[in-house]
Amino acid sequence: MKKRYLVTSALPYANGPLHIGHLAGAYLPADIYVRYLRLMGKDVVFVCGSDEHGAAITVRARKEGVTPREIVDKYHAIIRDAFQKIGIAFDIYHRTSEPLHHETSQDFFRKLLENGQFEEKESDQYFDETAGQFLADRYIVGTCPVCSNPDAYGDQCEKCGSTLSPTQLINPRSTLSGSAPVMRPTSHWYLKLDEHENWLREWINTGKADGKQLHEPAEWKNHVIGQCNSWLDQGLQPRAMTRDLDWGVDVPHEIPHSAGKKLYVWLDAPIGYISATKQWALDRGVDWEPYWKDNDTALIHFIGKDNIVFHCLIFPAILKAHGGFILPVNVPANQFLNLEGAKLSTSRNWAVWVHEYVAELPGREDELRYNMIKNMPEQRDSEFTWKGFQESTNTELVGNLAGFVHRVMVLTHKNYTGVIPAIDASREFKSGWDADTISTYDQELHLLHHKLEEMGREIEHFNFRDALRILMEISSAGNALLQFNEPWKIAGSDPELVKVVLNLGLQYVAALSVAMRPFLPFSADRLRGLLNLPALRDERELLDALNELAEGNPILRPNHALNPAEHLFTRVPDEVIAAQIQKLKAAEQANQQTAPAEPASTKMTYAPVKELISYDDFAQLDIRTGTILEASKVEKADKLLKLTVDLGFEQRTIVSGIAQHYQPEAIVGRQVIVLANLAPRTMRGIESQGMILLAEDAEGKLSFVSPETGWPDGGEVK
């Protein structure tokens, strides 16, 4: 194992609250891992923070009529508070709007520039002439080409979730002024990712970089490596690391052409991990550098699957391009959590919000954590249901775990006034692990030791569900131990047996009080209190317990006095579940009520009328009537149809993006309007000799412009 650990969780974006999908994806697994490492006496730092830049925040601010600062302050507080209440034990929860972060990322940028890692390139981007500025993807809205949502953003349609680029939008318009943007050249710095492709491929697939074995690929999840190779095989392209924005980290001012340029959020956000570490070190008066630069540090990024490429390819490339930094030893990305059969959605309010959960179900933090871990999407998408939450809480936490703790403590109070009895270690009894096995105290302590080690191994391999299962096996074995030996029956006839069984049962409970800490930190604290043991400080207590057990020593010594027994968990009543389900149904209904109203044809969005042109300009267009003779789908393209159009004097091959609006067989014979003197363009290997003119309705649906009664082919449209 490495000497020290640096663990990061994806920086939450500060334009909305935290939901259970975030928790299950990147925060809970990291928290378990970190708490475990601390209990094992490891040097570990766990950093996170709010990602507070990027256009989505400024767009939201504009919509709500407030400043970006107000937005990020608001959500930073909500998110930080939610983390704290649900027990995510960051060493620091930083924010990317801090000056320290700005300095850190600017220094990074300078260094990359100095190392020749950038290429400054000019490209055409949408520019808002009214507002006088370039428009980032999020500043452009238009009709989604996929689902016809009239308010899709330039990078993504929030309605159907499609990833878009601004040029794909139909009728693009600026959110700043509402006007139609124009294309203008602008210059940006591109990271030469293509030059990093080879070493990344080797590093991902063999774990080797610069001839050194840095990690074991077999330890990485399939879907992580698969996704990376998918990207690598398509060839990495230079990627712009700057944007034209007014909110974010400035491109350092001394660099020419830096005016009005900000660092791309995806560059600035992961550097946030570094800034957070620096701030943590400053607060402690220690050196941050070993955590990022020493080969004996294990860097681990916990993220959701949507961040894989960034954390496994682009950020490592950036770290290497800078030089001097270590690379992540693993990126255990989780898949997605669904809620009651549907994808979590912030915009549709289909979520369980963490800040609402802790307010509505106070004192049940661990119940949520337990359920999240039990259904953690480690290898594939998984599902959270309130019914499942209730069931596992009531049967596994209340029945099995809390029940075991309570019964063994009650029995101790009844028989020995709550004091751990001394035992005769040679006494034999039935093992809780197997009804047919006769065992001894020492053998059972060894078995417990073995189970705890096994649990630890699962955590070390990021198998948190399995680790939790093993934890619960200890509780089940404790229940079985009591069941098989029935101490309540033999208190009078065989007091020595009762002592051994209860003492051992209490050792299980004591072991659980430490071992459950990574998963159920609040309950672990409560249990320590019940057992009258010192509060956990997350400093090698599990390691100490393991060492004692390995020596054959019990964790609780004879004559130790317990506090009164209490239940660790309470049942979740039906009403609570019903109320939560009701809440989700209300959200669903609210969506259904607004949803049908929108596509209803009324909501036509009008693009502003373009600049005036002269008649001569118009006369340059040669528009003709024509008839479709043949139509077929273009291979390997979802939207293209290959058409043969008769213009009377000749036949043309025209490729048109209408496959999602028309079936090929249905349009043969249709009369259409053709722009006949458009320069030919090759699409998907087919040369298109013209363009079919189409009209668009409010939903973005395209239809041909055709005559009512027919006309000859090749006629001019004037």
Add this chain to the structure above:
RNA sequence: GGCGCGGUAGCUCAGCUGGUCAGAGCGUAUGAUUCAUAAUCAUAAGGUCGGGAGUUCAAGUCUCCCCCGCGCUACCA
């Protein structure tokens, strides 16, 4: 269209490099038990491992084709 990851008992999910891999938890059924919040313990389910073909002495586990879900990506003058 391409690529990636999945599609295993009613439900939620494990099954690494092919040969006790047909599993766990929950639910359900039966029995035991009463120390414990009707909690606990034991036993049971007969799921053709999405469908089809193939390789092999042997395939959820490898190859090919098809279907479905999720994610990434391309085309749209």
